[in-house]
Amino acid sequence: MTTTKQHGGIGARLRRGVEPAVLLGPGLLFYAVLVAVPVLLVTGYMFATRGRFGGVEWELGLDNFTRVTDSVYLEVFRESLGLALLATLLALLIGYPTAYAIAKLPPRWRTVALVLVVVPFWTNFLIRVYAWIVLLNSQGLLNDLLVGIGVTDDRFTLLYTPGAVVVGLVYSYLPLMILPLYAAIEKVDDDLLEASADLGAGRVRTFLGVQLPLTLPGVVTGSILVFVPSLGNFVVPELLGGGKTVMVGNLIRDQFLKAQDWPFGSVLAMMVVVLLVLLFLGQAWVTRRVEGGARG
Amino acid sequence: MTTLLEVQEVSRSFGDVRALDDVSLSIAENEFFALLGPSGCGKTTLLRSIAGFEHPDSGAVLLGGADLLALPPNKRPVNLMFQSYALFPHLSVAANIAYGLKRERLAKAEIAQRVAEVLDTVGLGAMAERRPAQLSGGQRQRVALARAIVKRPRLLLLDEPLSALDRKVRAEMQLELKRLQHEVGITFVVVTHDQEEAMSMADRIAVLAAGRVQQVATPLELYRQPANLFVADFIGTSNLLPGPGDGEHLVVRPEAVRLVAPGEGRLEGTVADTQFQGGTSSVAVDVPGRERPFLVTLPGATEAVRGTSVGLAWEDAVVVREGLA
Amino acid sequence: MASGTRRSGLGWLWLPLVLCAAFLYLPILVLVVMSFNGGGSAYSWDGFSLRWYDELLHDDVLLESVVTSLGIAAGATVIATVLGTLLAVGLARHTRSRLLEAAAMAPAILPDLVLAIGLLSFFYAAGIPKSAGTVLLAHAAFGTAFVVAVVRSRLAGSDAALEEASRDLGAGALSTFVLITLPSIAPAVVAGALLVFTLSLDEFVIAYFTAGPTTKTLPITVYSMVRTGVTPEINALATVLVVVSVVVVVVAARAIRPKEKS
Numbered sequence: 001m002t003t004t005k006q007h008g009g010i011g012a013r014l015r016r017g018v019e020p021a022v023l024l025g026p027g028l029l030f031y032a033v034l035v036a037v038p039v040l041l042v043t044g045y046m047f048a049t050r051g052r053f054g055g056v057e058w059e060l061g062l063d064n065f066t067r068v069t070d071s072v073y074l075e076v077f078r079e080s081l082g083l084a085l086l087a088t089l090l091a092l093l094i095g096y097p098t099a100y101a102i103a104k105l106p107p108r109w110r111t112v113a114l115v116l117v118v119v120p121f122w123t124n125f126l127i128r129v130y131a132w133i134v135l136l137n138s139q140g141l142l143n144d145l146l147v148g149i150g151v152t153d154d155r156f157t158l159l160y161t162p163g164a165v166v167v168g169l170v171y172s173y174l175p176l177m178i179l180p181l182y183a184a185i186e187k188v189d190d191d192l193l194e195a196s197a198d199l200g201a202g203r204v205r206t207f208l209g210v211q212l213p214l215t216l217p218g219v220v221t222g223s224i225l226v227f228v229p230s231l232g233n234f235v236v237p238e239l240l241g242g243g244k245t246v247m248v249g250n251l252i253r254d255q256f257l258k259a260q261d262w263p264f265g266s267v268l269a270m271m272v273v274v275l276l277v278l279l280f281l282g283q284a285w286v287t288r289r290v291e292g293g294a295r296g
Numbered sequence: 297m298t299t300l301l302e303v304q305e306v307s308r309s310f311g312d313v314r315a316l317d318d319v320s321l322s323i324a325e326n327e328f329f330a331l332l333g334p335s336g337c338g339k340t341t342l343l344r345s346i347a348g349f350e351h352p353d354s355g356a357v358l359l360g361g362a363d364l365l366a367l368p369p370n371k372r373p374v375n376l377m378f379q380s381y382a383l384f385p386h387l388s389v390a391a392n393i394a395y396g397l398k399r400e401r402l403a404k405a406e407i408a409q410r411v412a413e414v415l416d417t418v419g420l421g422a423m424a425e426r427r428p429a430q431l432s433g434g435q436r437q438r439v440a441l442a443r444a445i446v447k448r449p450r451l452l453l454l455d456e457p458l459s460a461l462d463r464k465v466r467a468e469m470q471l472e473l474k475r476l477q478h479e480v481g482i483t484f485v486v487v488t489h490d491q492e493e494a495m496s497m498a499d500r501i502a503v504l505a506a507g508r509v510q511q512v513a514t515p516l517e518l519y520r521q522p523a524n525l526f527v528a529d530f531i532g533t534s535n536l537l538p539g540p541g542d543g544e545h546l547v548v549r550p551e552a553v554r555l556v557a558p559g560e561g562r563l564e565g566t567v568a569d570t571q572f573q574g575g576t577s578s579v580a581v582d583v584p585g586r587e588r589p590f591l592v593t594l595p596g597a598t599e600a601v602r603g604t605s606v607g608l609a610w611e612d613a614v615v616v617r618e619g620l621a
Numbered sequence: 622m623a624s625g626t627r628r629s630g631l632g633w634l635w636l637p638l639v640l641c642a643a644f645l646y647l648p649i650l651v652l653v654v655m656s657f658n659g660g661g662s663a664y665s666w667d668g669f670s671l672r673w674y675d676e677l678l679h680d681d682v683l684l685e686s687v688v689t690s691l692g693i694a695a696g697a698t699v700i701a702t703v704l705g706t707l708l709a710v711g712l713a714r715h716t717r718s719r720l721l722e723a724a725a726m727a728p729a730i731l732p733d734l735v736l737a738i739g740l741l742s743f744f745y746a747a748g749i750p751k752s753a754g755t756v757l758l759a760h761a762a763f764g765t766a767f768v769v770a771v772v773r774s775r776l777a778g779s780d781a782a783l784e785e786a787s788r789d790l791g792a793g794a795l796s797t798f799v800l801i802t803l804p805s806i807a808p809a810v811v812a813g814a815l816l817v818f819t820l821s822l823d824e825f826v827i828a829y830f831t832a833g834p835t836t837k838t839l840p841i842t843v844y845s846m847v848r849t850g851v852t853p854e855i856n857a858l859a860t861v862l863v864v865v866s867v868v869v870v871v872v873a874a875r876a877i878r879p880k881e882k883s
Contacts (some may be wrong), residue, residue: 012366016351019794023711027704027725027765034762035728038739041746056742094644097637113638115874122825122866126843127859130815131648133847134655174645189842232732234824249734256738256830266742269735274858276732369788382786386804388667399791447790 009052021288040286045266056262064267073251077271080247083237084230087169091177092219094170097217099181114182121175129168129239136164160242169226170235176225183209202292217287224279232272248272297324300315300483301346301364301451306355308341315341316352317507323451323485323500328477331487334530338507339487343453347376357606359450362383370399375444379455381436383428390415390424396447409486414446417479419576431518434465442472451615454486458493468498491531495519503527510621522547525618534592555600556580561607565590568598581606623627649863656856667860673857680854691772693753693828693838694821697760702814704761710802712769712786722773729766736760736763737830752833759831764817771816775809781852815873819866 046064051057067073102113120128136158158164188211196206212219234249241247248268255265312403316338321350322424323329331339344350346357348369364372375396384392395408415421418438425591428436437457444452457473458466474497475486488494494501494513501519509618511523511547522528528547529536535553537546556562565583577598579590590608600606631638659670677683712722728736740759744751783805787797803810825840832841846855 007655012368013351015368020711020715023715023795024706027708027711028767030700030704030762030765031725031728034740034743034758035736038736038743041742042739043733045742064879094637094641097634098641101631101634101638104634111874115870116642118874119863119867119870120649122819122823122870123649124840124843124859124862125825126840126847127855127862128648129654130847130855131859135648135651171644171648174641178641228732232734234734235844252738254736256741262738262742265738269738271733273735276730280730291727347785347789349788369785370791370793374787374789376786378782378786380780380782382782384783384786384801395787395792396790399796443790 011128040144041108042266042269045263048263050261050263060251065265067264068267068271076251077248079162080231080249083166083169083245083247084227087166087173087230088177088223088227090166090170091174092223093183095174095177095222096219097216099178099185102178102182103185114179116180116184117175126235126239128172129236132164132168132171132240133159136167159240160244162245164240165245165247166238168240169230169233172233172236173226173229176229177222180218180221180225181215182218184215184221188214211288216290217283220283220286224283227279228276231275297327299323300325300360301485302356302358303342303346304356304358306342306345306352306357307354308338308345310349315506316345317463319355319504319507319509321502321512323483323510326481326483328474328484328497328499329486330483330494330501331504332491332494332501333489333504333510333529336506337487339489339504340455342504343376343455343485343487346451347374347453348372349370349376373449374451374453375449376453377440377444377455377457379457381428381440381460383436383439383443385428388425388427389420389431392428392439393443393446396443398576408445412465414442417445417476418442422493433461434469437461437469441476445476445482449482452482452484454484455485456488458488458490466493473497495531503530505530505620508621512615521614522616524621525616526620528614528616533591539615541615545616545618547614547616548610549612550578550591551576552610553590553618554594554609555592555594556607556609558605559606561609563590563608564605565608567602567604567606569602570598570600572597581608582610650857652799652856652859654862655853656860658853658882673853674861676852676854677861678856680686681831682837683839683854683858685840686839689753689837690822690839693757693760694818697755697764698814698818698820700757700761701764701768701817702810705765705813705817706772706806706810708765709769709772709776710798710806712773714781725769725773726766727759728763729770733763733824733826740827750833751831751836753836755831756828756838759827760817760821764821767816767820767835768813771813772806772809773837775806779805812853812873815869818875820870 045056047055047060047062049059049061049063098117102110102117105113192210192214193206196210201209231247232249232252233247234253237245237247237250248271252265252268252272255261255268299322299502302317303321306316307314319338319342321345331342333339341350343601345352346364348367352365353599359373362373384395387395393411393414394407397410402410411424412421413458414425418441420435421436423431423435423439426504428439431439437460441457454473458469461469470493473484473486480589486494486497497517497519497572500512500514501518511518511527513521513523518527525536525545528534528545533550535548537548539545554561563583565581565586567579568582568589569578570578571578575595577594577596577600579592579594579600581592583590594607638742656673657669657671657803658666659668659672692835706724712725716722736759740755740762741751744755749755761799783801784797787801792800823840824838825844828838828841832838843855846852
């Protein structure tokens with residue numbers, strides 16, 4: 001005589017659901033209101049039109065999208081991409097050797113080095129940008145140095161140029177490049193490098209053929225961590241670029257806080273987000289390829 | 297024997313995989329029961345279902361006639377000894393053991409007394425204030441055991457209790473567990489993949505494969521009268537021969553075989569290897585047409601020499617069907 | 622395991638290491654040195670002096686914004702730590718959905734500008750006037766994501782056995798959480814809280830968009846100072862902030878140290 005009674009019935013199943021609900025509920029609700037809703041709102045704004053006294057009027061259309069294709073804005077976008085890419089590349093060129101060097105330090109020194117890398121990052125962002133304003137100023141130390149060495153006779157302005165913006169971006173986010181690179185380099189098994197040498201590859205070949213490919217996920221992560229905030233940045237272009245270098249971030253900021261054209265600003269912001277998503281997908285793909293190995 | 301636990305047609309699937317397929321069995325009071333099978337056979341799922349950490353899709357589990365599945369794990373009069381022991385690292389041995397008693401809101405004096413008692417029972421009286429990290433594997437296992445026993449559950453579940461121990465300790469613990477079970481008088485249900493372990497400790501064994509019960513019987517019955525090919529092959533060593541009928545196999549146990557002159561036995565072959573093991577000898581015979589050597593266990597020493605031809609004869613053999621239940 | 626530790630020293634890698642260190646610290650050092658410069662000009666040395674620190678201590682606007690920032694950071698930290706810890710435990714023990722896990726950490730990955738305009742729009746649409754409270758909520762929102770990330774990764778290695786053992790021994794869900802789960806994740810929770818606190822203090826973009834006209838957090842005040850005036854007070858402020866950062870990072874590095882599995 002057997003019964004096919006459901007285990008404890010509905011009561012038990014409901015009771016089992018209480019714990020996940022209590023754990024996940026508040027946080028997800030909080031997110032839903034403060035993250036999901038804002039993002040949806042901005043997405044919706046893309047199709048709306050600006051209100052006459054600021055804010056938004058819900059007259060839907062695709063005007064904002066066509067406006068974006070205006071060459072002025074495309075130019076800004078192109079320049080932003082260029083500067084962000086340049087900053088990322090420089091960060092990579094500086095960051096990789098540095099991360100490699102740290103990985104080769106004796107263990108105790110490694111922690112010290114990593115702490116030293118992180119400390120500037122935790123110092124107020126604006127202060128650090130300000131430091132470069134001081135350094136790059138035409139009366140500034142850097143100029144003094146260059147004149148002193150004899151590189152140049154003039155006092156030229158390093159400040160308020162695209163170059164200054166790039167330097168500022170690199171400086172702000174360099175630690176974010178170094179840390180993932182360090183993690184990736186540190187993971188590479190010494191045996192692989194030695195095997196490469198044993199098989200006849202020189203230092204350069206070993207680097208290009210073994211180390212670089214294996215640390216690629218770290219390169220990608222670091223690059224994204226520098227590229228994304230660089231692209232959306234408005235503080236650095238404003239303070240170090242002096243308003244002459246306008247990046248997407250400045251545009252977005254202006255639309256929201258000055259020109260009060262929120263719908264248009266939303267489109268610009270969403271373009272950045274879409275780019276971001278594509279980058280993340282690319283990163284996941286690269287990581288799978290490198291770590292998936294035989295399956296890939 | 298009164299029935300304590302009844303499992304009735306319990307099923308559980310994970311996606312496409314049927315971890316438990318209409319499993320039914322009953323366990324008696326004061327029994328030392330084993331759930332035996334290869335990994336993935338569902339034994340751990342069944343154990344965890346009884347403990348309350350897995351939830352069957354259908355079927356019922358009755359403890360002393362009452363619906364067990366309706367209760368959350370902390371309300372079941374059942375306790376589980378985890379394979380990894382799961383000792384709380386931030387609590388002392390005594391605090392670990394007292395943990396379950398505190399949840400019952402017993403008086404402090406009573407808790408202290410029972411903790412001391414059980415520590416004595418498992419022989420760890422001196423370790424009360426140590427932390428788990430300071431104990432050896434065998435000691436940790438005893439703490440885990442003590443922690444479960446002290447609550448005097450009606451049923452004690454043990455998930456691969458000996459797997460983490462090294463061989464010498466394992467043999468000792470097998471005896472310990474048996475002794476403990478008798479002394480404390482609790483029904484033990486042990487999950488293991490090691491058939492030697494199950495055979496030596498359990499009063500009755502349920503052999504599982506692919507989520508289904510293949511056979512439930514005493515060790516002797518399982519050995520002498522396996523229900524199917526799987527059980528015959530899983531329990532002890534066996535020589536399998538194609539059987540009389542279609543889909544049937546003949547199971548010949550090594551100790552049932554005698555070595556005779558070539559031509560006088562049912563099979564003929566060449567001695568591949570002999571090992572003297574003290575009380576018995578093991579002889580492996582290569583028989584043409586068989587992949588694996590035919591295994592023979594003889595009392596005492598043997599005169600069989602490598603390379604010579606011998607005949608194999610036996611009287612007792614069991615016929616089993618192929619396939620699983 | 623570690624790259625090249627078997628091989629001899631750094632060789633030519635010393636150069637990039639030193640150059641990078643110089644690059645990272647030179648600007649900060651300049652500010653620190655200048656903070657003790659008696660003269661007003663940033664470009665000539667006028668004798669050692671602590672007057673800028675003195676002015677810092679008497680700058681009411683600045684001090685008020687420090688208090689505002691601390692208040693917002695504290696509030697955001699409390700909310701983020703509680704919600705984030707609960708969320709992390711829930712994700713670790715009750716879901717297998719990669720999507721949900723990614724969603725829980727999304728705010729940390731989105732560019733702050735996007736979050737900023739989103740929150741601005743939200744508060745406007747909901748008719749909530751901007752104030753210190755809106756900044757607090759905004760910081761709590763992205764702070765939660767960081768707590769989730771830290772606590773989640775701490776839980777990633779561990780299985781549910783300890784919690785199941787606790788339930789098996791008779792403890793209810795709440796007792797288990799308080800007596801067993803929390804002690805085991807405590808270092809990560811602390812690290813997460815510290816992280817949120819520091820991030821909030823330093824955060825500019827989101828605060829800038831969601832602050833009311835009278836709400837001045839420290840970064841917002843610094844922003845105005847940098848844009849308008851050139852009072853050398855900023856150098857003193859910078860030095861103080863650097864020292865605080867060093868302390869925080871060192872403490873956090875100790876707390877985050879991963880648990881050794883015995």
